[in-house]
Amino acid sequence: MPNSEQKRFRTLAVDDEHEVLESFRLTLLAGGMRDVQTCDDGREVLSILDADPSIRLVLLDLIMPYMGGQSLLKSIQETHPEVVVVVITALDDLNTAVECMKDGAFDYLVKPVEKVRLLSCVKRAYEHQFMVSENRALKKRVLSDTREHPKAFEGVVTRSPAMLSLFQYAEAIAASPEAVLITGETGVGKELVARGIHAMSGRKGKLVSVNVAGLDEQSFSDTLFGHRKGAFTGAHSNRDGLLKTAENGTLFMDEIGDLTPALQVKLLRLLQEREYYPLGSDLPRKADVRILVATHRNLREDSGGVPFRRDLYYRLQTHLVHIPPLRKRKEDLPLLVNHFLALTAAKLDKKTPSAPKELVSLLSSYSFPGNIRELETMLFDAVGKHRGGLLSLTSIKERIFEGHVENHHEGEEDDGRTSIFTHADTLPTLHEARIQLIEEALRRSGNNQSVAARYLGISQPALSRHLKRQQSENQ
Template sequence: MSESFYPAFAILAVDDEAAWLRSVSLTLERAAGITHLLTCQDARRVMEVLDGNDVGVVLLDLTMPHLSGEDLLGRISVEHPDVKVIVVSGMNQVETAVRCMKLGAFDYHVKTEEEDRLVAGVLRAVRMQELQRENGEMTARFMSGELRNPEAFAGIVTQDRTMLTLFSYVEAVARSPQPLLVTGESGVGKELVAGAAHRLSGLPGKLVAVNVAGLDDAVFADTLFGHVRGAFTGAEQPRRGMVEEAADGTLFLDEIGDLSVPSQVKLLRFLQEGEFFPLGSDRPKRVKVRVVAATHQDLAAKERAGMFRRDLYYRLRTHRVRVPPLRERREDVPLLLDHFLGEAARQLGKKKPTPPKQLAQLLMTHDFPGNVRELRAMCFDAVSRHRDRVLSMDAFLEAIGRHGNGAHPAAEEGQNPFGVVERLPTFDEALELLVQEAMRRSGGNQTLAARLVGISQPALSKRLKSYRR
């Protein structure tokens, strides 16, 4: 397992008792996975430590020699207002607690309390600090309007403004330990967004992808959490699950909307506690892993219908992006066409063909129900059939004819588009409307418009001239 620190910022424990510092360090690491911890026994050195380190949370004792905790709390509040200070005192006094809160303390705990309460308080402070830093990071990114690491998105071909804004958001939240939910129709490239988020995360571990669609509860648990020897018949050797494989990295859960309710419970517990039980084991394991989930389904609708747990839904959507379908970014079609023709030529060992000038315009009239994946398949099919220097449009026309136009239900096979019209147009009116629509979709290109309506270019030109009279 790769060694890393959690959280990204340090937690500073201040107390003149070395034994308590050792105890709280072990408790936070064992119970919360917190390993980024600094300790200080001399209250006079605290400000020096804060000035020289990125500290997000301070655990502060009140009764110390040389400098009291209350005096130190006041200085921290003034000089480091972003730092969350949790007072941990041996005195259970309401007046003292009220004074500390007025001085700017985030929380107040008594040393004799159960350690679980202190751990929960520290985790609340860590989460608050993470959210504030993420918000500040996102604001700075959006204000600048520029990507700091555009190379992370090199695999996503686009010039669309919505996509570039999506990149800025992913870049801003990439280092957050909280889950990222990526939604969008099938074929839009959700896995590419997950890969970019992992590359930007700075995590030393690897990206591990799991498609959870169709996994029953037992297979899901074994796939994610592994098993010990003898956990079930045939389990002759222990096996690490995908969670451990992704330790200190990113776990990408694709098709999360298909997860069964029992499996949702197991996933929720892991996200909340950061620990899991391999099948057949009663000893929990703890790992740090960033979860990115993706789905083409409407999780909000599934949650309302009782098919997806509300607590898991809101846990997963801490950060979320929607990848737009290709029909909402048609300007990307020429770029993607050129990219996929080159990719297909390389993989098939051919010279990259020259596409006809009308091809990109033709494809921009199609709504691509299969999105980018559909366009890629079209290009590979066309290049595999290519023989001459100029690429034939026939493969694309056949594909568009087979798939139809997914955005217009009225145009589905077997359904009359005039069935919902109150007054039927005359034959000449219908033909004129058809020609006008073909010219609109082709961007004024008569050759392409003629192909769309199945007539010759001279015949179309003749009709257009007659309409202008």
């Protein structure tokens, strides 16, 4: 059960025997539950639930004076459907157990109950409660089409519907104690999304970020867990790791897909047990920290890199946030261009240059393998070379057309025999091929003839003549 759920929700034990109530209370407290309340009169249960909405679990005896447990179970389900009820009774009767389950009981335990089984049942009940609460919050956020924390993602410049939906989902899971896996290509802004999730989480601690790519086992353990004096050669004093620094806050680990198998085991144990051992210490520390991780790799596929454990992947993707690449949200380009031109000009202490009207069309024709980060560096270079008037597109065109050539080469087969016609049943005529090629160039350039001409390797006047000839042929 998540630590934060133990703090948010309380348990009410209902039984007419004081010794049983005290046994339940001590067992649950020893198991990490807090504020376990007891009640020896079934008639008081509904008023207690009315007065304390933090009570989300009731341990209920069936055989009690004044008010029987089965009728009380029905009343709780009718008036407080958000409360989970576990029946604990000496009545070992299958028909009664079936009736209680039909009436909404989460489980039916027969006295005497072993402590291990009681704790296991309570933890499962809280996990169920947590998932129900989280699903309600997620449904409310997504269906309402509004956000309670619109400033959390101020650093992300976008108007993309896909990104706005992502923000709603992130807000819905922000308060969850479970891990979040943030995926997306290099340069899409994974750390910005992590910052937004932390800002909405309500956690009082800080956000601590670390890139774990390339860390060996000792460096990883020392960085995250810290060490005790004398733990290894050179450990002349105690050191708190990043988990301690991020206590009550959030730890963001980037490039998680590059962890070695041994380090994946360490991370899995941290997520499962929520505790860790500083190097050289025999005493565990509780990890009261939210874990966010990010990767550009597809962890479900073995792409020839470090293999990723299935159990760790499923543990991490309790909440999965995928950030779409820039090429799939081209509607953001005008906003991003204005943002980066102003930002770059301020950094270089220059006046913000005016952008040529064809700039956005030119950028729209490019796939941006480096995503937002590549766009930023492209515009930074152009503004750095700017001397006045309209922004020159020379450096931007060089990068884009160089990128087109590189992408084309990357997609070619080694034997050089493939082409766009390889899988065609029939070949187009030269006339048809010319028309299709021009139409495709215009489509990719957003009908910008200058850019389309560059794609085709001809001048803009030559393209204009082709279009006029084509128009006359169609008349």
